[in-house]
Amino acid sequence: MARMHVETTINGESAEFLCQPGESLLDALRNELNLTGTKEGCNTGDCGACSVMLDGRLVPSCMVLAPEVEGRSVGTIEGVAQGDELHPLQQKFLEHAALQCGICTPGFIVAAKALLEKNPDPTEEEARYWLAGNLCRCTGYDKIIRAVLDTAAEMNGTNGAATNGAAG
Amino acid sequence: MSERKFKQVGTRPIRHDGLEKVTGRANFGADYSLPGMLQGAVLRSPHAHAKIVSIDTSPALEVEGVKAVISGRDFPIPTREGDRQQYGDVPDLANNVIARDKVLYHGHAVAAVAATTIEAAQRGAEKIRVEYEVLPPVLDIESAIAPDAAILHDDLVCQGPAPVPSSPTNVARRTLLSGGDIEQGFADSDVVVEREFTTPMVHQGYIEPHATVVETLENGNVTIWCCTQGPFAVRGLTASVTGIELSKIKVIPSEIGGGFGGKTTIYLEPLAVELSRRSGRPVKLVMSREEVFRATGPTSAGRVRVKMGARKDGRLVAAEVVMYYEAGAFPGSPVGAGCMCALSAYCFDHFVIDGYDVVTTKPRVAAYRAPGAPIAAFGVEQVVDEVAERLGLDPIELRLLNAVQENDVAPYGPKYQAIGFRETLEEARKHPNYSATLGPNQGRGVASGFWFNAGLQSSASVHMNEDGTAIVTTGNPDIGGSRAAQAIMVAEELGIGAEQVVPLVGDTESAGYTDLTGGSRTAYATGMAIIEASQDIVRQLRERAAKIWGVELDGVAWEDGRAVPSNGAASDVEPLNLAEIAAQMGATGGPIVAQAAVSPPMAGPGFATHLCDVEVDQETGKVTVLRYTTVQDAGKAVHPSYVEGQMQGGAAQGIGWALNEEYIFDENGVVENPGFLDYRMPVASDLPMIDTVIVEVANPLHPYGVRGVGETPIVPPLACVANAVAAATGKRFTDLPISPPRVLAAIDGD
Numbered sequence: 001m002a003r004m005h006v007e008t009t010i011n012g013e014s015a016e017f018l019c020q021p022g023e024s025l026l027d028a029l030r031n032e033l034n035l036t037g038t039k040e041g042c043n044t045g046d047c048g049a050c051s052v053m054l055d056g057r058l059v060p061s062c063m064v065l066a067p068e069v070e071g072r073s074v075g076t077i078e079g080v081a082q083g084d085e086l087h088p089l090q091q092k093f094l095e096h097a098a099l100q101c102g103i104c105t106p107g108f109i110v111a112a113k114a115l116l117e118k119n120p121d122p123t124e125e126e127a128r129y130w131l132a133g134n135l136c137r138c139t140g141y142d143k144i145i146r147a148v149l150d151t152a153a154e155m156n157g158t159n160g161a162a163t164n165g166a167a168g
Numbered sequence: 169m170s171e172r173k174f175k176q177v178g179t180r181p182i183r184h185d186g187l188e189k190v191t192g193r194a195n196f197g198a199d200y201s202l203p204g205m206l207q208g209a210v211l212r213s214p215h216a217h218a219k220i221v222s223i224d225t226s227p228a229l230e231v232e233g234v235k236a237v238i239s240g241r242d243f244p245i246p247t248r249e250g251d252r253q254q255y256g257d258v259p260d261l262a263n264n265v266i267a268r269d270k271v272l273y274h275g276h277a278v279a280a281v282a283a284t285t286i287e288a289a290q291r292g293a294e295k296i297r298v299e300y301e302v303l304p305p306v307l308d309i310e311s312a313i314a315p316d317a318a319i320l321h322d323d324l325v326c327q328g329p330a331p332v333p334s335s336p337t338n339v340a341r342r343t344l345l346s347g348g349d350i351e352q353g354f355a356d357s358d359v360v361v362e363r364e365f366t367t368p369m370v371h372q373g374y375i376e377p378h379a380t381v382v383e384t385l386e387n388g389n390v391t392i393w394c395c396t397q398g399p400f401a402v403r404g405l406t407a408s409v410t411g412i413e414l415s416k417i418k419v420i421p422s423e424i425g426g427g428f429g430g431k432t433t434i435y436l437e438p439l440a441v442e443l444s445r446r447s448g449r450p451v452k453l454v455m456s457r458e459e460v461f462r463a464t465g466p467t468s469a470g471r472v473r474v475k476m477g478a479r480k481d482g483r484l485v486a487a488e489v490v491m492y493y494e495a496g497a498f499p500g501s502p503v504g505a506g507c508m509c510a511l512s513a514y515c516f517d518h519f520v521i522d523g524y525d526v527v528t529t530k531p532r533v534a535a536y537r538a539p540g541a542p543i544a545a546f547g548v549e550q551v552v553d554e555v556a557e558r559l560g561l562d563p564i565e566l567r568l569l570n571a572v573q574e575n576d577v578a579p580y581g582p583k584y585q586a587i588g589f590r591e592t593l594e595e596a597r598k599h600p601n602y603s604a605t606l607g608p609n610q611g612r613g614v615a616s617g618f619w620f621n622a623g624l625q626s627s628a629s630v631h632m633n634e635d636g637t638a639i640v641t642t643g644n645p646d647i648g649g650s651r652a653a654q655a656i657m658v659a660e661e662l663g664i665g666a667e668q669v670v671p672l673v674g675d676t677e678s679a680g681y682t683d684l685t686g687g688s689r690t691a692y693a694t695g696m697a698i699i700e701a702s703q704d705i706v707r708q709l710r711e712r713a714a715k716i717w718g719v720e721l722d723g724v725a726w727e728d729g730r731a732v733p734s735n736g737a738a739s740d741v742e743p744l745n746l747a748e749i750a751a752q753m754g755a756t757g758g759p760i761v762a763q764a765a766v767s768p769p770m771a772g773p774g775f776a777t778h779l780c781d782v783e784v785d786q787e788t789g790k791v792t793v794l795r796y797t798t799v800q801d802a803g804k805a806v807h808p809s810y811v812e813g814q815m816q817g818g819a820a821q822g823i824g825w826a827l828n829e830e831y832i833f834d835e836n837g838v839v840e841n842p843g844f845l846d847y848r849m850p851v852a853s854d855l856p857m858i859d860t861v862i863v864e865v866a867n868p869l870h871p872y873g874v875r876g877v878g879e880t881p882i883v884p885p886l887a888c889v890a891n892a893v894a895a896a897t898g899k900r901f902t903d904l905p906i907s908p909p910r911v912l913a914a915i916d917g918d
């Protein structure tokens with residue numbers, strides 16, 4: 001089958017690639033563009049490991065056809081740090097030990113960044129529901145949620161802390 | 169030991185591999201590619217139980233792009249002669265990797281294809297013609313042990329103490345532990361509680377599917393990249409299955425996206441090796457999530473009957489536990505470990521633990537975090553709860569009255585050294601979670617858990633750089649922060665910062681032999697090797713300083729990363745710091761390197777106590793976890809954040825097992841929910857924060873007092889949640905998962 005030529009923007013830079021018409025954006029990123037930071041956990045839209053931004057919207061890239069990104073703008077984990085400066089979320093994930101194996105981490109960071117762009121001061125519950133599309137099997141989510149809320153607090157210059165389950 | 173003042177141990181440095189993992193740079197199993205690489209696809213059985221009459225792979229070769237096709241008959245006939253038993257039975261493993269004469273579960277690999285694209289490989293696989301003679305599936309313990317059961321393995325002979333079923337049978341092994349006089353024990357009891365429990369098959373649920381890339385060279389050497397908990401296990405097992413000499417195989421572990429025991433064995437590697445050998449090209453095989461569910465993991469479904477007697481004063485007297493665990497297609501359920509753990513937290517003068525390993529036409533089980541223990545604890549810890557309830561005793565009080573302590577003897581033999589079980593109970597009782605106010609339809613559960621932890625073989629090497637920094641290499645893939653813990657241990661001994669140590673995961677040719685990352689053994693056993701090697705480095709650093717100062721070795725002490733004069737020797741010299749000594753390595757005797765190997769026969773056991781508050785929705789039957797607290801004896805937490813992470817992660821997996829997760833099979837043995845949508849693991853909105861309390865009762869077997877921490881946390885939650893639901897509803901839930909329909913049926917039964 002003839003491969004399709006796609007021109008798009010990835011992490012702010014123009015990019016082009018060839019792909020099968022039925023190929024997913026996830027496969028195109030990983031296999032055609034060598035951007036393997038975006039992970040595959042399920043290929044059915046259920047785990048969030050493949051989270052990317054498409055024209056400013058959070059999407060699972062396994063559920064997007066690669067030719068659909070023609071002329072659009074894609075943001076991946078590789079574009080989250082600016083130069084040699086980590087995004088505050090990346091720094092907080094490290095400080096809070098919010099990763100164990102780390103396979104879910106790129107997806108969580110992309111999704112959490114989208115959350116904070118939309119809602120800079122989420123409650124614990126809002127963060128938990130926003131991130132409910134991202135599976136993590138290692139951490140029990142506690143440290144991930146703390147890292148996200150702490151990032152929000154830091155970016156807002158406030159001192160919010162995650163609520164403790166036992167204090168409820 | 170515990171009195172030692174630590175400088176690095178117990179701190180929380182940022183993990184060394186963290187930057188790669190938050191930026192997407194870290195390479196996991198599926199992230200490798202090689203020039204000219206082919207993609208592979210596996211043809212899997214559409215039947216749960218069938219004889220393979222014939223396989224014709226030739227039509228696949230006609231598909232454009234297909235370069236190699238293999239079936240089970242392309243592998244050497246697996247024998248038990250001279251195989252490497254340390255990883256289990258090699259013929260069974262080989263037959264699980266690819267079926268030869270018989271398929272034993274839906275999804276069992278039958279053939280594999282390598283092609284220039286994944287689509288071509290899949291089209292090729294579809295063209296393979298397999299003729300099956302379909303046999304009746306065997307889908308639960310009852311039908312597997314029934315007298316007229318279809319037999320999975322004609323040559324299976326039941327092992328273990330009599331009476332055991334005679335052949336042919338689906339019961340592979342009986343494990344029996346006993347002490348005292350069980351009948352007398354029940355006669356001496358004032359209350360006796362007896363119940364039967366069942367748990368379904370569940371999957372480890374690691375987010376990263378299995379993946380491998382294999383390259384074979386003209387001289388027959390093979391390189392395997394894969395995501396595994398044990399590169400040396402992959403090497404040994406792949407050698408056994410393919411018949412290739414072990415020394416010709418090199419295994420390079422990638423970063424690993426979770427395992428929980430499920431990546432301690434092999435599935436794809438021998439297939440990729442054989443496809444690569446035949447095509448002369450590198451071959452990549454990656455499982456889909458569906459394949460992961462159908463053909464890897466899971467852990468056993470179990471049936472556990474518990475009968476327990478106690479005196480009025482709260483003393484537990486007698487317990488009888490009978491357990492049947494499904495092994496799936498080949499013998500090897502963790503029922504033996506279940507037997508070891510079932511009653512190990514309490515003192516019983518009279519006990520019988522009787523376990524049966526049963527094969528069924530379902531995926532072959534693999535290790536899953538504290539294998540076997542949660543299933544046993546689901547029964548035992550609920551019955552303990554009920555005994556407390558019947559006696560009107562607080563459940564923590566009852567446990568404290570009966571908790572094992574130092575010098576008590578575990579049912580499986582060993583005498584406990586220092587353990588921190590009572591401390592976990594006391595900390596749990598003090599925790600605010602235990603006194604938080606409960607509202608209507610809410611309830612609180614308590615449960616404890618035990619895991620014996622593993623020792624096994626480990627090695628480590630440490631070498632100094634000229635600038636005074638150090639590199640530590642081991643053969644243990646880092647599955648949850650072990651690099652950071654390893655760097656901390658080197659830093660502790662050398663007296664430098666953890667960030668001045670580079671921790672490396674070696675491959676099978678650059679690291680000394682090391683057993684897998686699993687069994688909660690890495691921080692413990694590999695840690696011992698690291699500490700020993702680091703101490704050797706310190707001795708060498710002192711030697712160099714002694715040489716520079718012209719004194720004897722005992723004239724040099726090592727303090728805070730510096731050589732200082734001691735014993736009155738050379739008291740006029742300035743201390744030499746590590747960097748200064750390292751800079752002179754060349755002139756004082758050459759490179760400073762050390763290695764150490766250990767093989768501790770045992771490890772210090774881990775105990776935990778969990779608290780759980782739930783609310784039960786009376787309309788829907790949904791159980792919501794409101795609060796969850798884990799208290800665990802870590803011996804000594806090397807990097808407390810990652811210890812807490814193990815406690816929280818294990819609790820979350822256990823909560824999923826308790827409330828949602830289960831394999832659903834249809835009557836033909838086909839898994840009906842092989843995806844994350846229908847196999848429902850906990851998501852962030854399902855859980856509260858999970859509080860952690862680390863208790864530190866030093867493990868006398870380890871120089872820092874470390875105990876393994878990874879597995880114990882999944883032992884209590886099944887029963888802990890069930891006890892909470894029982895408190896909220898007044899109903900006992902003896903079958904998992906405690907799903908909304910089951911809860912509603914129980915409530916509506918009123």
Ligand code: FES
Pocket residue numbers: 039040041042043044045046047048049050051060061062063
């Ligand atoms: S891989 Fe896309 S959601 Fe799981």
Ligand code: FES
Pocket residue numbers: 098099100101102103104105135136137138139375425426
């Ligand atoms: S850290 Fe392993 S899946 Fe999240």
